[in-house]
Amino acid sequence: MKRFLSLILVAIMVLGMIPAASAETVQEALAAAAKMTNEELYAKAKEEAKAGAQMKFYSTTSFAEKAAANFMTVYPELALVYNEIDDAETYTILGNTIGSGVKDTADMGLTQNGPDLQTYLLDEELAYTYFPEALKDVVDEKNQNPAIVTYINSLLIYHNGNGSVGVNNIWQLTEAEWKDKVFFKNPTNETVNINFLIMLTSPEWNAKLEAAYQARYGKAWEKGEFDTCALQFIDAFLKNVNYTYTSASKMAAGIASGAAGNMGLFVFSKLRKVDEADRGNLTVLQLENKVEGFSGFMYPIYATVFKDTDCPYTCALFINYLLSEEGFAGPKSWNSSQGYYSPNKTIAKPEDIQDEAYDYWTDCLVFEDLEYINEHFVDVYEFIATRVG
Amino acid sequence: MRKPRPNSLQHEPLIYRLRAFVTNPANLLLVFFLLVLITLSLMPMVTMLTNMFTVHLGTEKKMYRLPVGSWTLTHFKKLFEGSDWSKVNFWEPLKNSFIVAIGAGILGIAIGGSIAWFVTRSDLKCKKFISSVFVFPYMMPAWTLALFWTNMFQNSKVGGGNIGMVEAVFGVCMPEWFVFGLFPMIVVIGMHYSPFAYLLIGGILKNMDATLEDSATILKASRWTIIRRITVPIVMPAILSTFLLIFSSGFSSYTVPVFLGSAVKTYTLSTKMRALIQAGYQGQGYIIAFISILMGCIILGINQWFTGKRKSFTTVTGKSGQVSLVKLRRANWPITIVLIIFISFVAIMPLISFALESVIRQPGNYRLSNMTLHFWIGTEASAYETGMIAGILLNDTMWKAVGRQVLLALVVALIVGTSGMLIGYACVRRRGSKLSRAVESLAFFPYLMPAMAFGTIYLAVATSENFKWLYGTFGLLVLVSAVKFLPFASRSGVNSMLQIAPEIEEAAIIFGVPWRKRMTRILFPIQKSSILSGYLLPVISVMREVALFTLLVPYARYLLTTMLFSFNETGYAQYGSAVTLLIILIIMIINGLTNKLTGASFDKGIGG
Structure with missing residues (x-):
């Protein structure tokens, strides 16, 4: 009987350690991903897809749906699922679903309202920040942690x-x-x-x-x-x-x-x-x-990766994509509209759009x-x- | 004379009484439902009460500088202490909620009751058309009627100066109080629930014995005296019950005040509750939810005080052999025409308006050149700067939402309809016992909880440590809908079982027919139409519900109604109108199919 109880206790302890281990793994994976090239990330992301992962993300901006569709044409072996989320309920929903044991929770989010992101997700370690090292020179430091994908x-x-x-x-x-x-x-x-x-x-x-x-x-x-x-x-x-x-x-x-x-x-x-x-x-x-x-x-719209994700490399690749010219300025994407500005300073607003560059707005907004x-x-x-x- | 069964056993040893108790399926059902309803209906209340006294993560933690979960009375002090904060977030919205709820109750009864009288007690023309079309507003989500109202009456002199249909066609500008604020809220909610009054009061009037009225006529009482002294007192229980139902719904309405009150800064308790929770003042939000429930209980108490007991939803009081219709004579056609115009405005015009709004590009421009089908069948390339990729009929997300909503409606109907029938059976067979009264009351309790508050309570439950796994799942939506929509099914079950004489079942018992067979071979077939109507009502309720689901869906486009609300809130008016039409169409198809196949219809579930 004692042996049986001991086995149960050990099993409970092991099971209890699993979430912590997986949280560690996501952070480690993101740290590793930050140093990889897109080709390396794609290879890793394909492994995740082969293991059955399908990247689900929430977004408060509808352009993200188009960005995801464009992403899948560039990386055809990956599957992204876009879910719109209402700004008012964003952090109530995310704060309660991530880490709760609910199946099929989101892998990452493109969300607004930084203070609540900080309070409800980042401070509680339900979400992690990620920023690729390759882009650190072209994006101001204040826009890197958490990563801002568009203003x-x-x-x-x-x-x-x-x-x-x-x-x-x-x-x-x-x-x-x-x-x-x-x-x-x-x-x-x-x-x-x-x-x-x-x-x-x-x-x-x-x-x-x-x-x-x-x-x-x-x-x-x-x-x-x-x-x-x-x-x-x-x-x-x-x-x-x-x-x-x-x-x-x-x-x-x-x-x-x-x-x-x-x-x-x-x-x-x-x-x-x-x-x-x-x-x-x-x-x-x-x-x-x-x-x-x-x-x-x-x-800003912030990109963060959630604690429960089983495809951190796919999330990282998608964030890289959104920060790149290909992702931000692709067909019918953010840059094709007035009022969206990439933090990546190498991406300019198209000339045929009646708008000004990001720098123009910094003084008056x-x-x-x-x-x-x-x-x-x-x-x-x-x-x-x-x-x- | 045969003594009632419990009395014959009360002097028997406990073991025999217990055996007799457990061998009666009605007792077992009552115990089962008592436990289930205590868990699903009362336990969430405990969670809510706890949340009223504790500190939450975010704003409250920062404000009070206390650890999350600490006990505090500050939420109460802040909400009630008479400061500007309290006035703006509680007292003023409370007053507005009262005005809207009482006004909508009176208006709904006036409209629905009058039409019910004309249809059931007079020789009015075109009754079939009037009675079938008048229930349309009940099938539409209430806020879509609010949108219809603004589409009709907004004008160049109010709000943003946008021209509505009335100004475009007749050049008439309605004043601001008519377009935005408490008045349109009362009218819209009253119109939405007037079919309710029509079905409940009509159910009584239809079955009312005409002998009393005929006697009064012979005694030369005037028509007005007959209505005042005979008809109204007879339907008074139905009027009070209807008032209770509309008051509770009006008091807790969230979406209508959002669309009609914002322009003139008029807020109700529900809108404030959501704003407070969103800003991190969860404790105060839960207090408001609790007060909404308390209001429902007070109105129920007043209702019971008036009627003596809360069985006033029982509309079948025995079929009268004599139904003499009042002859409207020369007033018949004029009244018929007025009613048809009125009903066309409240029931058909919204559909026309939604159809038009779903195909126009430029708001307010109804010329053919401005029309497009892009919002219905547009492809990715042609869709008009969309919020979705392609028109709604070609969009996967939309079809998934339709699938989930229909599945939810069917699963909930199955659970609620079956539970309602079993509760009805058990309560009727053990009528008068404490257990029966407790189950009947508990089954009705969720109706008093405003949908928004109910959603909030379940949010609190599903986000508590032990139930976190439940949050964001389809199962949670099933659970919350099943509890919320149980009251009508249980009333329907009680009413239908009351009509079956116990001798029928007793005869089967003598022949040794087991309980399952008695239910499936005798009781169910006898009351098939009425019981199936109890299954149908939750389908309609789920198909048009949004406030209950707003906080519980994992994302806005998860269900068709939350998607619709999201479209309406974010300004995709064309998509919103198209989805509204789709919802009404689905409800009509389900109602029509069920009616065709089984003879049941949702009005029978209410009491019509």
Whole structure:
């Protein structure tokens, strides 16, 4: 009987060690993969495929579906399965399924909202970062850990039916004239929007807002009802915004076919959803004139590999592909649309697309800094949530 | 006179009583379902209650600087303490939820009850058309009606200034309160559930003995007095039950407020619950879920207080041999025409609107030159800057989602329909016993839980340490749907079994016919149509449910309805409209096929 119990105990211990061992293996595999060439990775990935692995990934961006299809034409012996995931549920679903023992969980994700990625997946060691050494020279270090595969921007865009709206300072949008005419997706439902508003309270953007305030009103901003200039801006801005449209696509199409003079702060790439007949009705404010303060914001899509994957080399090869010109600028891929920017500095926007290079936007857009947001989320979220209504 | 069985045994030794108890299949069934329902219906409540008092990973951990899992009362303090936070996240949405739920309840009963009266108690023309078409809105997901409402009434003076059909055709601009906010929420939810009122109240009116009304007529009572003093009191239990059902559904509605309230910053408890959970305030989210359940219980209590007991869904009270129809005379055609126009607007116009919206490229432009079939049958090359590769009929992901949704509906129907029939059998055979009452109440309990709250509770259960393996699986969806949609099947089972005299089964017992044979050869064939209707209702409920599944599906395109919600939320209006039509078509095919083959239909499952 004792021997039997001992055997059971040993079996339990061995079984208990398996997840730790496999987690170790994924990390080791990713570390090894980072040093490999694509040919070597492909060979490893084929072994994974032969062993029955089929790489499943989640993405909050629909272009990833096309990227996966393009990938499979380049690497025909590999199979990728794309699954769209709603931004709102991303980390609830991933945080609970990865490492849970659920069969067929995802192998990797292309997700937005860095602070939650850090809190729910990376800090909990449910996801691992990966970046290929071969690309370290062409991608800035800040974009490598976790790997950013594309940036997406949200810009101030207006209906030009009445000509120019004459906005050249961001504080104008907080004035009575713009009441209910600025369209924005409810930040309590859209994580990148709340992250953008939180970023405005950072010292850098607070200073820029103070400068814009002075430029608009001819006097320095003074502390009064609000502790910082950014909080005053957020309060006034949210009083003016209109939440009629529940998605960026609806906002793009709605503003283009709606009342002249309306302004939206929405994802630039959604202009592709606007019918060609209406597209001429829209003007990107920043491309018309420089805006004092900011003219939108930029957020990244991060690629991470999940703890349970049985095909880390396939994941690594796919990330390499997305970071390469072939993957990012392939047919109908991210680079074929306005509003997507590769962190790989060697990949330029095609000339026939009405857009600017990544560098152009760095000065005028608010970038997501996951450390700052993590640190200040609670205070600013509550300030914003009580003003959303 | 024969004494009731339990009394004859109460002085027997325990062993004999126990033997008598276990040899009665009804007792075993009741014990089995009691255990199952305690586990699936009450135990999740315990998980939810725990979550109301503990600290979660993420925002709460950062905010309270406490380890995950620590006990705290801070969620309550924060949500109720009268600050701006509390007003915005709880008190104001609570008020709005009440207004929507009460308004929708009254409107649903007014519309559904009136039409039920005309169809069952008058000589109205075109009854068949009216009664078959009026149930369409119930087959559609509620928020698709909300989208229909905005497609119709949005105009250049509200929201983003986009022109809707009414302005495009008639040049009329409706005011903002008509297009967005509490009023359209009440109308849309009321319209969606009015077929419910029609079927429940109609079921009573259809079977009501006309003798009372005829006597009143002979005594020269006016038509209005007859309705007020005779008809309404008779249908009062059905009215109150309908109010309970619509109130609970309206109070917990999530999708309709999202689409109709955002534009005017009007939020309900359900929308706030989701926003709080998403932002990491899980504790407060679960408190809101609990309060939604509490509201359902309070309304149920009021309902029971009014009716004396909660068996008011029993609509078959004995067939009347006398049904005299009120003659509408010269008002007949005008009333018929008004009703046909109204029903066409609420039941047929949405279908036309969805069909049109699924083929137009440019919103608001209904010219032929603007139409395309790309969203239905487009190939990869021709699909219009799509969210999917190709049109929905040519897309693998879509067909997989259809397959899963239909499979889910069928599996759930099988489980729920069978459980409902067995619960009905056991409760009726042991009617009056504590065990029977407990099982009947527990089987109804899930209806009071808002779908969103129910999904949230199961999320909490399925993400707890012992059940993590369940999360993200098809099995979880089956489980959660089976529990959530059990109430109607169990009511249907109880109603159908009540109609069978116990003597029929007792005769078979005397001849030594085993229980399984009695069920399959006697009871089931007698009530085949009614029992099959109990199987059909969960099919329809699953086919159009979304709030229950939003948090539980592994990804947005997993099921057809979550895919549809995702399309609608992300602005793929054409795909969304096409999928809506597809859902309605599937429901109609299943309902039609079942009706053709077995004579059952989903309205019989409700009580029609």
